Amino acid sequence: MSISFANGVDARSAARGLVPLCAGAGVYLFFLLAGDGLLGDSDSFWHIKIGQWIIDHRAVPYSDFYSLTKFGESWVSTSWLSQVLYAAPYSSLGWAGPVIMASLAIAVTAAIFIHLLNVHFETARSVLLAILALVLSMHHLLARPHILALPVMVAWVGALMAAADRRTYPSWLLLPLIALWSNLHGGFVLGLALIAPIALEALWSEEPERRVALAARWAVFAIGALAASCCTPYGWNTLFGAARILDLGELLSLISEWAPANFSSFGFFEAALLGLIALAFSAGIVVSLPRVVLVLGLTWMALTHVRNIEAFAFLVPLVLAKPLAGRWKLTQATVGGEIRSAPYVTVFASLTIVAAAWTSTSVYVTHHHFAFTATQTPAAAVDLLEQRQVERIFNSYQFGGYLIARDVKPFIDGRAELYGEKFVMNFFHAVEGRKVDDLLRMLEDFRIEATLLAANSPAAQVLNHVQGWKRLYADEIAVVHVRTDQPLPNAVRAPEASR
Amino acid sequence: MSISITSNVNLRSAPPGLVALCAGAGAYLFFLSAGEILLRDSDSLWQIKIGQSILDHGAMPYTDVYSFTRFGEPWISSSWLSQVLLATVHGAFDWAGPVILTSLAIGVTVAIFIYLLDPYLDPARSILLVTLALLMSGTHFLARPHMLALPVMLAFVGGLMVAADHRSHPSWLLLPLMVLWANLHGGFVLGLALIGPVGLEAVWSSDPKHRFALAARWALFALAALAASCCTPYGWNTLLGATKILSLGKLLSLIWEWMPADFSSISFFEAALLGLIGLAFYRRLVLSAPRIILLLGLIWMALTHSRNIEVFAFLAPLVLAKPIAEQWRTAEAGVRPFGEIQPPYHITIIAALAIAAAGWASTKTFVAHHPFSFVTAQTPVAAVDVLEQRRAQRIFSTAPIGGYLISRDIKAFIDGRAELYGEKFVMDYFDAVEGKNVETLLRLLETYRIDATLLNPTVPAAKMLDHVAGWKRLYADKLAVIHVREDRANAEMLAR
Numbered sequence: 003m004s005i006s007f008a009n010g011v012d013a014r015s016a017a018r019g020l021v022p023l024c025a026g027a028g029v030y031l032f033f034l035l036a037g038d039g040l041l042g043d044s045d046s047f048w049h050i051k052i053g054q055w056i057i058d059h060r061a062v063p064y065s066d067f068y069s070l071t072k073f074g075e076s077w078v079s080t081s082w083l084s085q086v087l088y089a090a091p092y093s094s095l096g097w098a099g100p101v102i103m104a105s106l107a108i109a110v111t112a113a114i115f116i117h118l119l120n121v122h123f124e125t126a127r128s129v130l131l132a133i134l135a136l137v138l139s140m141h142h143l144l145a146r147p148h149i150l151a152l153p154v155m156v157a158w159v160g161a162l163m164a165a166a167d168r169r170t171y172p173s174w175l176l177l178p179l180i181a182l183w184s185n186l187h188g189g190f191v192l193g194l195a196l197i198a199p200i201a202l203e204a205l206w207s208e209e210p211e212r213r214v215a216l217a218a219r220w221a222v223f224a225i226g227a228l229a230a231s232c233c234t235p236y237g238w239n240t241l242f243g244a245a246r247i248l249d250l251g252e253l254l255s256l257i258s259e260w261a262p263a264n265f266s267s268f269g270f271f272e273a274a275l276l277g278l279i280a281l282a283f284s285a286g287i288v289v290s291l292p293r294v295v296l297v298l299g300l301t302w303m304a305l306t307h308v309r310n311i312e313a314f315a316f317l318v319p320l321v322l323a324k325p326l327a328g329r330w331k332l333t334q335a336t337v338g339g340e341i342r343s344a345p346y347v348t349v350f351a352s353l354t355i356v357a358a359a360w361t362s363t364s365v366y367v368t369h370h371h372f373a374f375t376a377t378q379t380p381a382a383a384v385d386l387l388e389q390r391q392v393e394r395i396f397n398s399y400q401f402g403g404y405l406i407a408r409d410v411k412p413f414i415d416g417r418a419e420l421y422g423e424k425f426v427m428n429f430f431h432a433v434e435g436r437k438v439d440d441l442l443r444m445l446e447d448f449r450i451e452a453t454l455l456a457a458n459s460p461a462a463q464v465l466n467h468v469q470g471w472k473r474l475y476a477d478e479i480a481v482v483h484v485r486t487d488q489p490l491p492n493a494v495r496a497p498e499a500s501r
Numbered sequence: 502m503s504i505s506i507t508s509n510v511n512l513r514s515a516p517p518g519l520v521a522l523c524a525g526a527g528a529y530l531f532f533l534s535a536g537e538i539l540l541r542d543s544d545s546l547w548q549i550k551i552g553q554s555i556l557d558h559g560a561m562p563y564t565d566v567y568s569f570t571r572f573g574e575p576w577i578s579s580s581w582l583s584q585v586l587l588a589t590v591h592g593a594f595d596w597a598g599p600v601i602l603t604s605l606a607i608g609v610t611v612a613i614f615i616y617l618l619d620p621y622l623d624p625a626r627s628i629l630l631v632t633l634a635l636l637m638s639g640t641h642f643l644a645r646p647h648m649l650a651l652p653v654m655l656a657f658v659g660g661l662m663v664a665a666d667h668r669s670h671p672s673w674l675l676l677p678l679m680v681l682w683a684n685l686h687g688g689f690v691l692g693l694a695l696i697g698p699v700g701l702e703a704v705w706s707s708d709p710k711h712r713f714a715l716a717a718r719w720a721l722f723a724l725a726a727l728a729a730s731c732c733t734p735y736g737w738n739t740l741l742g743a744t745k746i747l748s749l750g751k752l753l754s755l756i757w758e759w760m761p762a763d764f765s766s767i768s769f770f771e772a773a774l775l776g777l778i779g780l781a782f783y784r785r786l787v788l789s790a791p792r793i794i795l796l797l798g799l800i801w802m803a804l805t806h807s808r809n810i811e812v813f814a815f816l817a818p819l820v821l822a823k824p825i826a827e828q829w830r831t832a833e834a835g836v837r838p839f840g841e842i843q844p845p846y847h848i849t850i851i852a853a854l855a856i857a858a859a860g861w862a863s864t865k866t867f868v869a870h871h872p873f874s875f876v877t878a879q880t881p882v883a884a885v886d887v888l889e890q891r892r893a894q895r896i897f898s899t900a901p902i903g904g905y906l907i908s909r910d911i912k913a914f915i916d917g918r919a920e921l922y923g924e925k926f927v928m929d930y931f932d933a934v935e936g937k938n939v940e941t942l943l944r945l946l947e948t949y950r951i952d953a954t955l956l957n958p959t960v961p962a963a964k965m966l967d968h969v970a971g972w973k974r975l976y977a978d979k980l981a982v983i984h985v986r987e988d989r990a991n992a993e994m995l996a997r
Binding site: 262265266272282283293294297305434439442466 | 760765777782792793796797801935939940961964968969
């Protein structure tokens with residue numbers, strides 16, 4: 003429906019908003035159909051659980067109440083609004099709710115991205131760049147808070163860049179956007195950090211006598227943005243909470259999404275990086291120094307942490323759009339005197355697209371059952387542990403979210419900033435079989451009754467050979483080990499009794 | 502000494518060779534004085550052992566004799582000439598020999614690099630570039646065959662690029678270089694592979710009328726180079742052997758020098774990569790399509806395998822030099838004004854001799870009072886003494902320690918020759934040693950009837966064996982831990 007509409011209207015005379023809307027609808031439907039791919043990370047479980055708690059209690063959490071090891075320690079939820087936005091549709095629609103939510107966010111991102119690029123490029127190039135950006139960030143498109151923050155990021159940076167392109171200062175209307183961002187996800191720190199280099203770009207190309215005035219406006223805007231980002235239930239603690247996760251140091255290289263870019267096999271990111279270099283050397287474009295700094299900064303971020311590849315994918319095109327357009331003379335498409343559709347036709351067309359998307363969604367969701375990825379949901383093993391009334395469980399990192407969803411306290415889950423660098427590092431070394439002594443000491447120190455480990459995890463194999471532990475259950479997802487010396491019926495009280 | 506000579510001579514009137522020579526001498530002396538950083542990899546130990554055996558027997562190895570797991574299986578030494586050179590100098594000067602030889606190779610590389618860049622860049626920029634290249638590839642500077650091949654690589658590829666820059670065909674004098682390279686190190690395959698794109702650049706930029714003739718000359722050269730690369734004791738088996746290591750697949754991502762480039766913390770390579778992107782966008786520089794392909798190919802190689810960073814560091818500047826000189830007019834600074842006084846020829850030769858003499862004198866004094874020693878982490882002397890006393894024959898060890906065992910005339914379980922052991926065996930070994938798979942560890946210990954294990958204390962497998970039934974810790978110091986079978990120890994005690 004949406005596609006036939008796009009073809010029917012002459013793209014040149016189409017009202018500007020219609021192409022992004024069509025592309026957005028296409029992206030939305032694609033991700034809805036491939037919805038199971040969004041449900042690949044067990045962090046979604048605890049995000050929804052916390053969102054549910056916030057809805058139920060009308061309050062935000064200030065301490066942890068889900069974990070076995072850090073129970074009661076102070077912890078703030080920097081993405082509380084996203085959690086609520088996921089939890090609300092989850093309770094009424096099941097997993098279809100978060101999938102629709104995330105797909106919608108990705109679609110809005112694509113639409114905003116194309117809308118921003120349309121100023122500089124013809125539609126085909128904008129759409130191609132949007133597809134490239136989506137393909138690059140595919141590995142990180144998951145039903146989690148950062149996806150809901152993605153459209154806000156693109157809108158924010160796009161608006162700042164537009165202001166810099168016009169050598170002016172950004173509109174005050176952007177401030178609610180950063181406030182929204184800081185409630186949605188901790189990544190808003192990037193938005194604050196990017197104000198300075200983009201301001202520099204605005205000043206760079208400005209005439210010298212106006213520079214001071216412009217710099218002052220940008221400085222006031224930066225302070226306003228900083229203040230706006232503190233408009234959360236936690237106030238300025240949000241800022242500290244978000245900064246805290248960046249302090250995790252060495253640990254970040256062990257968590258897969260914080261790992262540095264890996265080039266062992268040829269991937270889309272490598273292709274994009276090489277393509278960027280080839281573009282620079284073949285087109286002969288010249289870019290101002292602040293833009294070069296922005297491109298290098300974004301590239302450096304993506305090289306250091308793979309999760310930043312999405313920022314690279316969506317923001318580098320925005321930074322380079324104007325110089326590229328200037329070089330290629332791409333904006334000649336808008337000729338004066340062209341025939342434009344009447345506004346009511348555009349509005350009607352938009353409504354049709356929305357209606358079509360809504361119909362497709364409701365039809366698809368009724369007959370398709372979204373399922374969470376099986377490798378992170380050890381249902382049978384947890385059933386067994388519940389039967390045995392085991393309370394102190396040592397679990398693999400990726401099972402933490404599922405345990406929270408089942409109201410079982412996990413040893414560890416995806417909230418690395420709660421557990422702290424040292425604890426998580428020790429945990430990873432223990433589970434990866436690097437330090438058997440640490441593994442056994444952890445099991446003793448925390449009086450663990452049972453372990454719930456991924457089937458291929460080295461620690462699970464080690465426990466097969468360590469005295470005092472025996473394998474109780476195994477399937478292709480998870481392995482359960484329990485202590486051998488424990489009397490079977492009252493497994494719960496045995497450790498307490500022995501102390 | 503060399504530094505004072507450089508500053509006394511006015512750079513403008515210096516002949517190009519002299520600046521290169523000075524820089525080379527400086528690099529040589531630096532790496533000589535920091536010689537220990539070249540002795541960090543126990544591969545040097547078995548390389549020297551093989552070179553020694555070639556010298557003793559006057560014959561090439563065709564089968565493995567240094568391991569008990571692959572004993573007698575076909576294996577050829579694609580870097581036999583380097584091994585003989587390293588063994589000769591090691592025999593004569595102990596560890597000072599390999600250090601001097603490797604430092605000399607680095608010095609020659611630096612000199613060739615600056616000489617090649619001289620027509621396009623002023624000496625200051627060349628020296629900056631060479632410093633950056635040395636910093637980037639410093640982690641891979643080890644007293645091993647690839648270092649001896651480095652100057653040959655640069656001279657060969659540099660010769661090709663000079664031909665492309667002049668839109669002509671490469672000199673036939675490059676063919677002996679290819680022969681030398683093929684005998685020094687398996688990396689000569691890169692030289693063969695680069696003839697294609699460099700030839701394309703020459704043909705691309707040449708006059709359309711001459712294109713066909715030029716392409717034919719390049720094709721002929723490529724065939725001759727291929728033939729030249731087979732002039733080794735092994736004939737064309739060298740070529741097959743060299744490509745064998747590239748087919749190790751997934752395994753390559755586990756051996757540190759074959760791992761993809763690591764960006765977890767900022768490195769000189771990352772800085773160079775970002776710098777290159779920044780440069781490309783900041784100043785207008787348009788490259789021809791073949792040059793872009795060459796540049797992207799070098800970057801891709803460096804991203805995929807960190808050992809190729811040195812290739813990127815030394816070859817990328819050669820690809821970029823001519824366009825930079827033409828488009829940014831940096832060469833004008835280097836163009837000598839008319840009527841400038843060039844020093845007489847004999848003065849230049851005497852200056853060069855003085856630099857060489859100074860380098861030689863510095864080497865002699867330094868080596869006389871400085872004993873070079875190999876890195877201790879890979880040479881667990883005391884632990885191997887214990888194993889020798891117990892007459893342990895079948896020792897399970899990590900690959901680095903394997904290199905040391907070979908030098909002690911003990912057959913190794915595994916060493917640095919991954920292409921001999923094969924992908925599956927080495928993958929299993931990594932799984933076992935890194936603690937990824939206990940079952941594999943126990944299976945390897947059984948299958949190969951291991952008497953004792955010799956592992957570094959930080960290795961996960963060493964910690965595991967403390968907890969596995971049937972094995973007990975016999976000996977431990979800071980460098981290594983020995984585990985032996987429990988039942989065997991009991992049997993021995995009963996026998997006494």
